[in-house]
Amino acid sequence: MARLKLEFPEHQYYYSTQLTVRVTDINAANHLGNDSMISMISEARARFMFEFGIEENREDGIGIIVTDLATTYKTEAHARDHLLFEVGVMDFNRYGGDITFRITRPADGAMVAMAKSGFVFFNYKSRKVVPMPEAFREKFPNANWVDA
Template sequence: MARLSLHFPENQYCYTTLLTVRVTDINAANHLGNDSMISMISEARARFLFEFGIGETEDNGTGIIVTDLATTYKAEAHARDQLQFEVGVMDFNKYGGDITFRITRPYDHSLIAMAKSGFVFYDYKQASVVAMPESFRTKFPLVNWLA
């Protein structure tokens, strides 16, 4: 069976934040659980968008909706570990693109996980996908475009 492999260009990361693994994030195997990692990825995404002045939902009813999430785990993380989330964007298309994540433990430089979250812009009032706003695209001028 083929395994998922995630590799991203170094130059696409444009934001970094630290999150601490809480005791409540630990599973029965005594390490960071998958469900908690997904929550931490969501928090890193929210911080990234906020930093760039992007609302997850705007007053006009248009927002970003996650379409998929792929994660590969490389090492365990434990309670009270500080994790560094490097966040970037890539592979823009007419409607959205990918938000990428490299998650490391800074004190020993261990790679904990890689993740990619697909997104599109969505009009919640009309319940339909809409084109990426120019105001979003121009915040990331170096992003490559998919056909």
């Protein structure tokens, strides 16, 4: 099976936040578990959306739904490590795009992981995918577009 390789352009990062690895995030191998990394990625995404004033589930029922997640791990993280999550957006299409994550450990500069989370806009009332709102698109004028 081919290895997944994630690389993202430097200009697409718009936000960063730090999270600390908790003791409860550690697995039997004594490092940050995959399930906890996914939770940390979700927290970084939620902080990013809040920072840009993007409601994940608006009153009109339109929100964002995650369609996929890909993660590559570069090195272990351990309890009490402070991790920097740099968050960006790219590959916009009519309905959504990708939210990207570069996760490093500032204490030693180690690259811990890279991740990509696909998303689409979804109307939770009608249960249908809807086009990306113009207000969202305008927040990220440098995001690239792909045909989809």
